[in-house]
Amino acid sequence: MQAIKNSMMMPALLLLGAALAVRPAQAAIGIGPLAGANISNADINGHTTSSIAGWAVGGRVEMGLNPLFGLLFDPQLVQSGSNFDVTGSTRKPRFILAEVPLLLDIHLSALNMGVYGFAGPDLIFVTHASGNVGAIDDLQDGDAKALALAGQIGAGLAFGVTPFMAVTADARYVHGFTDLLNGAKGDLENWRNRDVLLNVGVVFHSPSLSVLGGGGQAF
Numbered sequence: 001m002q003a004i005k006n007s008m009m010m011p012a013l014l015l016l017g018a019a020l021a022v023r024p025a026q027a028a029i030g031i032g033p034l035a036g037a038n039i040s041n042a043d044i045n046g047h048t049t050s051s052i053a054g055w056a057v058g059g060r061v062e063m064g065l066n067p068l069f070g071l072l073f074d075p076q077l078v079q080s081g082s083n084f085d086v087t088g089s090t091r092k093p094r095f096i097l098a099e100v101p102l103l104l105d106i107h108l109s110a111l112n113m114g115v116y117g118f119a120g121p122d123l124i125f126v127t128h129a130s131g132n133v134g135a136i137d138d139l140q141d142g143d144a145k146a147l148a149l150a151g152q153i154g155a156g157l158a159f160g161v162t163p164f165m166a167v168t169a170d171a172r173y174v175h176g177f178t179d180l181l182n183g184a185k186g187d188l189e190n191w192r193n194r195d196v197l198l199n200v201g202v203v204f205h206s207p208s209l210s211v212l213g214g215g216g217q218a219f
Helices: 002-022 207-213
Strands: 029-043 052-064 069-073 076-081 083-086 089-091 094-110 113-130 147-162 165-176 192-205
Touching: 029 076, 029 165, 052 192, 076 192, 094 147, 113 165, 147 192
Parallel strands: none
Antiparallel strands: 029 052, 029 192, 052 069, 052 076, 069 094, 076 094, 083 089, 094 113, 113 147, 147 165, 165 192
């Protein structure tokens, strides 16, 4: 009987070791790059808009608070804009935004896969404005506010590929609460962004720091 138990224990230990080897790291701290596409649009009073595709690039810092909750700090540089028509001609305002969201994250994981959802405020710094809102190339940097407020909500997947690294993919909706423009400009009275960000990333975990931070689970 003892021999049977021993013969069954070894495969079980091997399976457990394999599962732990690819499980998303149980870490308080994680950091890594993010990049993806931004499908952007805007709320503009009195005009119908159409979406455009842009880019997004940045990074992620995560802090696990406990095995279920954490904080995500996902600063990104984002290309945003939209098209709208006025009397048969198309206006094409464009913005480069430095977005700085702080997000509450809830996550569940099993073996090497995790799911997570997040929401929180987003500070938007307008770094560049261009395009036309009335005449050709009439939108300038000085026409945009330096700071605007938005909110983010989204969900994603995480895949553990090593004990200390996970690959992530998520989608988020960005809802602008305040106007990006200093005031009426050309055919525009206001501009509040309505963007959908699609990101992929890699997160490197530091389990040695989890002892100090309480061992929160990254995803």
